[in-house]
Amino acid sequence: MVAITVEGKIVNIMKYSIHDGPGIRTTVFFKGCPLNCQWCHNPESQGFGQELMYWPDRCIGCGQCLEICSNGAVISTAGKLEYLRDQCLACGACCKACHAGVRELVAKTMSVSEVMAEIEKDLIFYDESGGGVTFSGGEAVMQPVFLLEMLKECRKKEIHTAVETCGYVNLEFLQMISDYVDLFLYDLKLMDRQKHQDFTGVPNVLILDNLRWLVEHHPRIIVRVPIIPGINDDEENLSQLGNFVASLKRVTELHILPYHKAGVDKYQRLGLAYLLSDIQSPDNERMEQIVGQLEQFGLKVKIGG
Ligand code: SF4
Ligand code: SF4
The missing domain is CATH 3.30.70.20 (Alpha-Beta Plaits)
Incomplete structure (x- = not known):
């Protein structure tokens, strides 16, 4: 019998994360994302090629x-x-x-067993904290075969899995992996189609459609929204967002993540321009205000991951 070796392009494996799902987690960052968000704090994971x-x-x-x-x-x-x-x-x-x-x-090519070996080093932390593994990026779903194999291995070993996705992926890829994912962290940014195109490089129609499909077929989804002052924290966007997520019925949890500048230095290291230098992180008071605005739609809203 010929063994099939599936490999993935991985940027980083981060241990002891407490922001990417429940408990203490290992976050695996995949290389390559179809979006080009101007506020991205992982610009090294955006391109699909080596850098x-x-x-x-x-x-x-x-x-x-x-x-x-x-x-x-x-x-x-x-x-x-x-x-x-x-x-x-x-x-x-x-x-x-x-x-x-x-x-x-930036990226390493790794086999399923190599990544699993890293994940399994921290089993004790997952067990004690109710944590697990989060596949993030970049966009993990853009490497569907590798991701599927990773998810199957985790399921065999009873390791909780979360997939963070921007949603701009072929629906078939989501369908392939859905049964093996314990939790989806689904990112939404802007409800206005043109603004979405302007700030992320792609329109949002596919993202919203895929979320509607996922809600019908997966029991556990948390919608996550980065709050970028002056870009998506206006009354209109928040109200469209609140209405949309509330209309999905089965999504009851919304996490809002304050914009930060942690990745700015990486732009320089990659020879890229950072376009949002003038934007400041929203303070706690502003984040609490946004929580209040979104709670009016009957959603459970939390600050942070
Ligand atoms: S500078 Fe680029 S092309 Fe030259 S050796 Fe280094 S990685 Fe290779
Ligand atoms: S010249 Fe500088 S960059 Fe080149 S190998 Fe030596 S230390 Fe590294």
Whole structure:
């Protein structure tokens, strides 16, 4: 019999998370997302291809990377080394050669058993806290075969699973995995179609349709909304959101997550522009106000994950 090895592209496996579902969890971040949200705090997980994070201030000038890069992505100008991202094929050769950790590949290719081995190290914490594993990203559902195999393994081992999704995925992918998921964390951002397109790069029709389907076919869904001041915290969006989620009947829980700037530094490391520098995180008072607005729709609203 031939063993089938399914592999996934993984950005990070984060231990002891308390914001991605119930209890203490291990969160597995998948590479690649169909959305391009301007406030994303995991920009390294957005692209589907391999990328490099770059810390030029760590460089000790040993010249190893200049010697090893055969693609012309490291050059020496007036004795100073320069990294040309446009020329870089993200082959990783210089990452291995550099002892100062100046460049790091963002994603790792991992097998189901490799990821399971990491997850299983923390079984004791899941048992004691009612936690488990959360598959996030990026968009985990965009690697459906790998995700399905992961979910099946977790089910065999009685590990609670949550899948965080942006919802902009083929319905068939959701149908494939739905029976093996204990909890969906379903992200909604903006109810206005054009604004959704402007701030995330895609319209929201598929996302809303997929949520309507999921509600009919899955017993446990929490809707999560990042609160981005000046972008989606206006009366109109909150009221459309409250009405929509309340109309779904079986979704009774809504979690609102305050915008934060924790990922801003990563944009620079990836050579990307961060467009929302002027936005400040909402304070507790503002978040409580929003809770009050959304509770008027009969929903149970919580701040945080
Ligand atoms: S190998 Fe690393 S430390 Fe050496 S020159 Fe290149 S980036 Fe700098
Ligand atoms: S990852 Fe490869 S192509 Fe990119 S700079 Fe390093 S050696 Fe050159």
